[in-house]
Amino acid sequence: MASDVINLLRAANQTIGVAESLTAGLVMSALAAVPGASDAFRGGIVSYATPLKHSLLGVSAELIAREGVIHPDVAAQMAEGARKATTPEGEEATAWGVGTTGVAGPDEQDGKPAGTVFIGIASHWGGSRALGPFLFPGPRERVREATVMEALARLREELVAAADGEKEGKGGRRQAL
Template sequence: MAANIKYTEKNTECLLDIATDVIRILTQAGETLGVAESLTGGGLMTALTSVPGASAVFRGGVVSYATPLKQLLLNVDADLIAKEGVIHGEVASQMAEGARKVSTFDDSGTTWGIGTTGVAGPTPQDGKPVGMVFIGIASPGGSRGLGPFHFAGSREQVREATVMEALWQLRQMLRTQSAEG
């Protein structure tokens, strides 16, 4: 099966540059961000908080590595997980929605949410190959699951590529919104 997989090209931009752009665009727009991570295990939060001034827009997040936490903390639909497993675009989308909800406080809603789910390896999970990833992005206008992405390499390389891709995808959406606004 691995021979039939078309791998996603890894982004070659500097992670800090992408994260800095995300923080800058969010700051200029007066918007905020929350995250829900699974396979990235806090990598998104680390990248975002590496940027000076991130606290103005980054509210926090949840590492929901265990499947029950995706349901309990992020309100991911149990029937969806039972039917599709956790490596699925709609799961990523619901994680992103959950990230917005769990990072809301003082009646001030979080504008954007990112969710990451996938298989970092070393073995397949739920019949999904190593390197298969879905990224969810949510905003007040709705949410969507992106993917599947297929990243080649070691466990750490798959995780790093997922962080890069998630922030790159969010930056693209933020730029589009900024151009339309």
């Protein structure tokens, strides 16, 4: 899945930045393991501690105080923060961001049970949005692995849709600029 993501980004001359909480770098590791990843993968931020989501990624402090960090809007804001943090000025139109937040377990957090996950995806032309909640069963490592696979699969879907839209002239990257 990571190979597909990198290859799609490379083919479109686009890049990706990542913000991770519960996955603590696993998404970045999967992307970086792909040969040629440096053409598309910019880097990312592991914001495992709650205050880092605000200070490094720009997630609303009010949102965190009101809802906690296991929330769809947090995932979307993390994705946008990753996109911005890893994109040099002037390249915003070709950048994507992905963010993961959730509860790996074994205990609940913010009133959410272990296995609850939200994934955010952001692009310059499509804005940011959240996917989930996903409920992944099993121990911590299984929840984290499932989150990585789901994040990459959803990102792949978005990249394919964007490429198809560009080919058809229906809202692809060139149309939005």
